[in-house]
């Protein structure tokens with residue numbers, strides 16, 4: 227007899243399992259269809275002994291002290307700040323666009339004030355920001371939009387920015403200074419011993435049982451339980467009764483090279499060239515020392531595992547139908563990127579899971 231069955235062993239499922247087991251001293255069964263815990267943040271040492279992220283590069287960053295302190299109970303940190311370059315017009319330049327980006331790209335020698343004027347003259351005026359294209363062109367104009375955003379977005383989503391909600395591209399700031407960090411959150415870093423260790427530490431309780439390689443629908447009829455916490459795709463839970471929600475997937479191509487370093491920074495984005503969006507070299511992220519190096523190329527795809535909810539109004543409306551059904555259920559909680567159909571970062575998932583625990587779980 228379990229007090230809680232939790233479907234999915236990603237951040238959402240593991241935070242809740244940990245809190246329920248350790249603070250409430252209740253029995254939890256986690257059902258996970260993959261052969262490992264950690265959800266999309268799962269990492270492992272590959273055959274050459276290099277720590278890699280199976281589902282693409284994950285960097286932890288947050289402005290939420292409660293989230294940072296909570297995760298810090300389960301790991302020490304390697305104090306990494308992510309850097310990204312974009313390959314544009316034959317050069318690699320800092321991304322997000324900043325003073326150095328513009329000066330290198332156009333061979334200018336602008337100050338921040340001069341760059342502000344440049345943006346001011348280039349930007350398009352619009353009364354309302356209706357989509358991700360508006361989000362960029364109202365700040366920096368069409369030329370930079372075309373070089374850095376338009377084609378990357380088409381590759382990533384198979385949609386142009388005007389077809390996506392403004393929040394998608396709003397994730398990427400536009401700068402007038404030399405700050406070359408991808409994220410500016412107050413707290414950021416990489417778990418010193420990897421993400422999987424965090425999950426192992428969270429789930430290390432006699433109150434928690436874990437069933438891997440199992441789809442919850444195959445066992446749920448045979449388990450006695452009081453409450454269910456579901457972190458998988460919400461449309462699957464309801465047997466797609468309102469149709470399949472669209473998700474974007476990725477194919478990851480890993481390559482281990484016989485050299486110590488492949489590229490200058492953690493990630494290089496390729497907005498206008500190749501079929502992949504970006505190349506990440508893991509050793510930059512993890513600080514690992516090794517005589518070889520592993521990189522991953524990300525190829526966006528409509529087929530495959532559901533990684534990204536697609537932020538379009540029609541999809542949000544379809545999701546709302548499922549959400550209404552979900553709200554009618556007693557003792558079933560929906561949480562996480564797939565169950566809430568939201569483009570959440572890890573910290574937001576942890577924040578939402580802690581909120582659910584403290585407000586609704588007894």
Ligand code: FAD
Pocket residue numbers: 233234235236237238239257258259260264265266267281282283284285286287440441442443457458459462476533534561562563564570571572573575
């Ligand atoms: P998930 O991690 O997806 O976990 C859900 C789990 O449920 C999965 O393990 C799945 O197998 C399981 N499941 C689903 N259906 C069933 C079923 N029927 N039965 C049993 N189990 C089931 N966030 C950041 O903060 N920083 C980053 O740098 C970052 N980079 C990212 C890069 C990529 C390529 C991607 C795709 C995401 C990135 N994210 C990043 C987002 C991050 O991965 C998510 O916010 C986080 O992993 C979501 O956690 P979750 O628990 O909601 O979902």
Ligand code: UDP
Pocket residue numbers: 312321374375376378379382394395397398495497
């Ligand atoms: N984006 C872009 N060019 C870039 C980087 C990002 O056009 O060089 C856009 C693209 O639409 C992308 C979104 O901004 O999906 C968010 O980028 P982020 O790096 O946050 O994506 P994630 O890491 O979540 O895949």
